[in-house]
Each structure stands twice: as C-alpha cells, then as structure tokens.
Amino acid sequence: MQPVLTFTDSGIYCPAGDFYIDPWKPVERAVITHAHADHARLGNQKYLCSKDSVPLLQLRLGQDIAVQGAGWGETVQINGVTISFHPAGHMIGSAQVKVTVGGQSWVASGDYKTENDGLSGEFEPVRCHVFITESTFGLPIYHWRPQAALFGDMENWVKENEAAGKNSILLGYSLGKAQRLMYNLQHTGKRFLVHGAIYNAHETLLKAGWNLPPVELITQETPKEHFKNSIVIAPPSTADSTWMRRFAPYSLGVCSGWMQVRGNARRLNADAGFAISDHADWKGLLGTVKETGAEKVFVTHGFSSVLARYLQENGIPAEEIKTAYGTEEETTV
Structure with a gap:
C-alpha cells in the first residue's frame, strides 16, 4: 500500500x-x-x-x-x-x-x-x-510548570520592578506568544505597550473577533509617563537594540521554553527568564x-x-x- x-x-x-x-x-x-x-x-x-x-x-x-x-x-x-x-x-x-x-x-x-x-x-x-x-x-x-504558576511569577516580577522604579519588558514571539501573555496578564489592570510587529498581529485578531485586551502602539511620540504602571511586550529581535533604550531604567524578561536551561537568560542579557513555551x-x-x-x-x-x-x-x-x-x-x- x-x-x-x-x-x-x-x-x-x-x-x-x-x-x-x-x-x-x-x-x-x-x-x-x-x-x-x-x-x-x-x-x-x-x-x-x-x-x-x-x-x-x-x-x-x-x-x-x-x-x-x-x-x-x-x-x-x-x-x-x-x-x-x-x-x-x-x-x-x-x-x-x-x-x-x-x-x-x-x-x-x-x-x-x-x-x-x-x-x-x-x-x-x-x-x-x-x-x-x-x-x-x-x-x-523540558518539563513545564503549570501556566498559572508561571504567570504568577511574572506578576510578582512586575511588582518588584515597580517597587524598584523600573519598567517591565517581556520578550515573546509577536504572533502567538505575545497574545498569550496579554490575555493571561490582563487581570493585572496594567496598560500593554507593544512593538509594531505585535500591534499589527493584535489588530488583525481584534478585527477577526478575538476578545483580546486593548494595546497601545509604541512610537517616538509615546510619553515616557506611559511606561509606568505598564507592561511592555516586544519580539525577541529587539533585545539589546537601540529601540530598547527609551524604556530605561527597565528590567527585561524573556518568555521561552529555552529559559528552562540555566544560563540562557544570562546569555541574552535578560534579568529574568520565564520557561513558558507554546x-x-x-x-x-x-x-x-x-x-x-x-x-x-x-x-x-x-x-x-x-x-x-x-x-x-x-x-x-x-x-x-x-x-x-x-x-x-x-x-x-
């Protein structure tokens, strides 16, 4: 056959x-x-x-x-x-x-x-x-912890950053991971500020009828005060880029299954690694x-x-x- x-x-x-x-x-x-x-x-x-x-x-x-x-x-x-x-x-x-x-x-x-x-x-x-x-x-x-525990860690990390006067930036793939992050962190009440690649995907999904939280596109005109009480979500390609400098002082968290391995977060100059994979x-x-x-x-x-x-x-x-x-x-x- x-x-x-x-x-x-x-x-x-x-x-x-x-x-x-x-x-x-x-x-x-x-x-x-x-x-x-x-x-x-x-x-x-x-x-x-x-x-x-x-x-x-x-x-x-x-x-x-x-x-x-x-x-x-x-x-x-x-x-x-x-x-x-x-x-x-x-x-x-x-x-x-x-x-x-x-x-x-x-x-x-x-x-x-x-x-x-x-x-x-x-x-x-x-x-x-x-x-x-x-x-x-x-x-x-590779053994994933329950999603609820991982998002709990992210929430605590954001709170610690705020207490230290730092902005919180999470890196996640623009189509899939970024929407998952926002959907599961929306109960925090934080404003979501996003990179253009994530904004385009987000707008497409909203038009298609998906119930996702509102986002704000980051531009050159975005006031610095908007960074406070917010979570910035960007694709991994922005790590160590000039685009990142506008958020200083900030703490950088990488959201990827590869964060399960110790040392990967340090290799990317990240302050935190969250082993959350799709x-x-x-x-x-x-x-x-x-x-x-x-x-x-x-x-x-x-x-x-x-x-x-x-x-x-x-x-x-x-x-x-x-x-x-x-x-x-x-x-x-």
Missing part, C-alpha cells in the same frame, strides 16, 4: 491528493497547519487552513493569496482524499491535519502544546495509524504519541533523534525526518 504521506524536497506530500502540508518550496496546493513563517510560506498557488488561520495567513502572506478555511472537524475533499483540521493548541488557528486515504489515516501535527492556555484552543489528540510529531523540546529536562514538553510529546494510538511515528524538527530513539526503545516504530521547520523565533531564544 502506498504511504498516505511522503517526505520530499518540497515538504510533506500526499501523492493521492497531490497536495503538500506546510511546504517549504512553492507548490500548487498547500495545506497549512498554522501561520508561523516556517510553516506558512509565500509562493504557493492555493492555500487551505483552519478558518481561524485565514486572517493570519493574509497578514503574513498578503491579502491577495488564494486561501480557503475549514472549521474544526470539517472534512474537505481533494482528489478523493479526506482532510480535516483539529486543534493543536500552539497558537490561535493552529491545527493538526488529518489525512485519510483508503481507510488509512495519517496526522501531521505541525507544532502543538498540550496545556490549554485559554486562548489557543484545547489540544485534541487524534487517533490515527501514523503520527508526524515535532520534537522542539524533545528532551526529558510547544509540548517531553511528557506532552510522549503522552500525545500514546493517545494517538499510532502504529508508526515520524519525528521532525527539534531533538528528533532523541525522541525517535526513545520511542523505538519503548516498542513504538519511529523514524527521524529532516525538515525545514523550526526557524521561528521560539527556537532562537
């Missing part, structure tokens, strides 16, 4: 349907798991994604792209192949793609996390014959593989060799696959 999905130089390919999932080279038909740049690239002729991803794809790739959205669990037929989207919990609109051909179901999970952050949707394990999983944090050392930790990855009931697992970007070997040693056929994923800022901070 021919595999439902194959791995090619252009991306994950479905021969029976003649489409690709998250292709990294331009193709005719692209099925997209989510709107991060390493999974949703410009140049494809037709795009298919979850309904919630449509405005984000248009933001990233242009309003004129040919894009179709499907609801959760809704089936779409392409050349007789059945496709459905299921919540991945990674960010708003992120989906796992289930592809069924002749009674065989494969699931390409894209990026996912198993803890519900209150905004990105509840992760849904999908039963399948073959599962394609990421492994960004595929090492036993990817599954080691237990989340293993638990998901088990819940899918998959007879075979393909492991993509991250610590793929480690996870694949562990699964093999525990009786689950697994294989490491090289892809072009994992180039988003989450992987660099």
Whole structure:
C-alpha cells in the first residue's frame, strides 16, 4: 500500500491528493497547519487552513493569496482524499491535519502544546495509524510548570520592578506568544505597550473577533509617563537594540521554553527568564504519541533523534525526518 504521506524536497506530500502540508518550496496546493513563517510560506498557488488561520495567513502572506478555511472537524475533499483540521493548541488557528486515504489515516501535527492556555484552543489528540510529531523540546529536562504558576511569577516580577522604579519588558514571539501573555496578564489592570510587529498581529485578531485586551502602539511620540504602571511586550529581535533604550531604567524578561536551561537568560542579557513555551514538553510529546494510538511515528524538527530513539526503545516504530521547520523565533531564544 502506498504511504498516505511522503517526505520530499518540497515538504510533506500526499501523492493521492497531490497536495503538500506546510511546504517549504512553492507548490500548487498547500495545506497549512498554522501561520508561523516556517510553516506558512509565500509562493504557493492555493492555500487551505483552519478558518481561524485565514486572517493570519493574509497578514503574513498578503491579502491577495488564494486561501480557503475549514472549521474544526470539517472534512474537505481533494482528489478523493479526506482532510480535516483539529486543534493543536500552539497558537490561535493552529491545527493538526488529518489525512485519510483508503481507510488509512495519517496526522501531521505541525507544532502543538498540550496545556490549554485559554486562548489557543484545547489540544485534541487524534487517533490515527501514523503520527508526524515535532520534537522542539524533545528532551526529558523540558518539563513545564503549570501556566498559572508561571504567570504568577511574572506578576510578582512586575511588582518588584515597580517597587524598584523600573519598567517591565517581556520578550515573546509577536504572533502567538505575545497574545498569550496579554490575555493571561490582563487581570493585572496594567496598560500593554507593544512593538509594531505585535500591534499589527493584535489588530488583525481584534478585527477577526478575538476578545483580546486593548494595546497601545509604541512610537517616538509615546510619553515616557506611559511606561509606568505598564507592561511592555516586544519580539525577541529587539533585545539589546537601540529601540530598547527609551524604556530605561527597565528590567527585561524573556518568555521561552529555552529559559528552562540555566544560563540562557544570562546569555541574552535578560534579568529574568520565564520557561513558558507554546510547544509540548517531553511528557506532552510522549503522552500525545500514546493517545494517538499510532502504529508508526515520524519525528521532525527539534531533538528528533532523541525522541525517535526513545520511542523505538519503548516498542513504538519511529523514524527521524529532516525538515525545514523550526526557524521561528521560539527556537532562537
């Protein structure tokens, strides 16, 4: 029997349907798991994604792209192949793609996390014959504390900064992480001041009907007094930039799963590191593989060799696959 999905130089390919999932080279038909740049690239002729991803794809790739959205669990037929989207919990609109051909179901999970952050949707394990999983944090050392505890630490940090007369700056990826931070810190009553990259994504989501707190775009004219009693949220690329100098004196906090490892915060000249990730930790990855009931697992970007070997040693056929994923800022901070 021919595999439902194959791995090619252009991306994950479905021969029976003649489409690709998250292709990294331009193709005719692209099925997209989510709107991060390493999974949703410009140049494809037709795009298919979850309904919630449509405005984000248009933001990233242009309003004129040919894009179709499907609801959760809704089936779409392409050349007789059945496709459905299921919540991945990674960010708003992120989906796992289930592809069924002749009674065989494969699931390409894209990026996912198993803890519900209150905004990105509840992760849904999908039963399948073959599962394609990421492994960004595929090492036993990566074990996330509950989200409530992490945000409690952030709140205390902000209070300590205020007591010391410092402004609070949190670094998080502009699409996904930034919205998660604001959504879960809005009860503090602080004003959110944001970098332009975050503002654009925020405005797109507000127009799409998402219930997010108001933000203020930081410009050259933003009064310094607005920095007080506020939380500044910026992308990681602004660290150690001239853009940051306007906030002095300030304390810098980096929000990333990589902060689980001691020394990473110091390497980025950060005052605090919060190990909050939009990817599954080691237990989340293993638990998901088990819940899918998959007879075979393909492991993509991250610590793929480690996870694949562990699964093999525990009786689950697994294989490491090289892809072009994992180039988003989450992987660099």
